[in-house]
Amino acid sequence: MNDMRFTERDVSANDMKIRARDVNVHYGTSHALKGVDVDILNGNVTAFIGPSGCGKSTFLRCLNRMNDTIAAAKVTGRIELDGEDIYDPKVDPVQLRAKVGMVFQKPNPFPKSIFDNVAYGPKIHGLTRSRAELDEVVEASLRKAALWNEVKDRLTAPGTGLSGGQQQRLCIARAIATSPEVLLMDEPCSALDPIATAQVEELIDELRSQFAVVIVTHSMQQAARVSQKTAFFHLGNLVEFGETNQIFTNPRDPRTESYISGKIG
Ligand SMILES: Nc1ncnc2c1ncn2[C@@H]1O[C@H](COP(=O)(O)OP(=O)(O)OP(=O)(O)O)[C@@H](O)[C@H]1O
Numbered sequence: 001m002n003d004m005r006f007t008e009r010d011v012s013a014n015d016m017k018i019r020a021r022d023v024n025v026h027y028g029t030s031h032a033l034k035g036v037d038v039d040i041l042n043g044n045v046t047a048f049i050g051p052s053g054c055g056k057s058t059f060l061r062c063l064n065r066m067n068d069t070i071a072a073a074k075v076t077g078r079i080e081l082d083g084e085d086i087y088d089p090k091v092d093p094v095q096l097r098a099k100v101g102m103v104f105q106k107p108n109p110f111p112k113s114i115f116d117n118v119a120y121g122p123k124i125h126g127l128t129r130s131r132a133e134l135d136e137v138v139e140a141s142l143r144k145a146a147l148w149n150e151v152k153d154r155l156t157a158p159g160t161g162l163s164g165g166q167q168q169r170l171c172i173a174r175a176i177a178t179s180p181e182v183l184l185m186d187e188p189c190s191a192l193d194p195i196a197t198a199q200v201e202e203l204i205d206e207l208r209s210q211f212a213v214v215i216v217t218h219s220m221q222q223a224a225r226v227s228q229k230t231a232f233f234h235l236g237n238l239v240e241f242g243e244t245n246q247i248f249t250n251p252r253d254p255r256t257e258s259y260i261s262g263k264i265g
Helices: 002-008 058-060 095-098 112-122 133-145 165-177 195-209 220-226 244-249 256-262
Strands: 016-027 028-042 046-051 073-081 100-103 184-185 213-215 229-234 237-243
Touching: 002 133, 002 165, 028 046, 028 184, 028 213, 028 237, 046 058, 046 220, 058 095, 058 184, 058 213, 095 100, 095 213, 100 165, 112 133, 112 165, 112 237, 165 184, 165 195, 195 213, 195 220, 213 220, 220 244, 229 244, 229 256, 237 256, 244 256
Parallel strands: 046 213, 046 229, 100 184, 184 213
Antiparallel strands: 016 028, 016 073, 229 237
């Protein structure tokens, strides 16, 4: 299949989840992200790669307005979720973040029980009407996060007592308990050992059948393993965006080539 046909298929209205156009971010006078255009598609894992400080996390945080929480950050441009402008003043960022969930680099369970960590989002968003329904959501979320079998007999134990890899899967369960449409993951495996990393990577592949997944990673091997689309950032610019296989085997921009061959970064 040639690239043009891929492009036509990929941008069909059903596949498009997030459409970002001319996104710029300034932190005070520093121009951290420069005119970025990206399409995030349903059923895909999209990896953001690039050297430290190139703007990957800054752009990721634009997608659920987490930059709103950073006083110095000013975001311009347009980002649509299902065709709706997420920066429209009518949009409630808390509701938006239930639809566009996020998992951070360091597992950060709340100082609550395993059950309450997962139940928190459905409770504050009023998504369940009874205790039985809440129990179902918690179990389903822990199952989707591949953690249920390890914790089902100790749901009242503190989430912080789990291993690092289990804590990260708990955070994934917490993020998916509100039935998000997009899951943003900022270096989700960087604090994990190789076994826990493999478990989370396997999970990411399963999750993409339910949500669009976006992952920031420093590991090119991980990007190649888990993603279908890759965006390469450099000095605040989106240099190249395309099929992961093409980016890693036949990059079009010399800067991408230098990065994947280890010459920059
Ligand atoms: N809260 C902030 N205040 C001021 N500047 C920031 C802030 N967060 C990021 N920056 C700056 O914006 C630029 C992009 O940072 P960002 O964290 O998005 O890069 P990154 O590609 O995710 O880096 P890394 O791979 O090291 O996490 C950097 O120059 C960084 O110093």
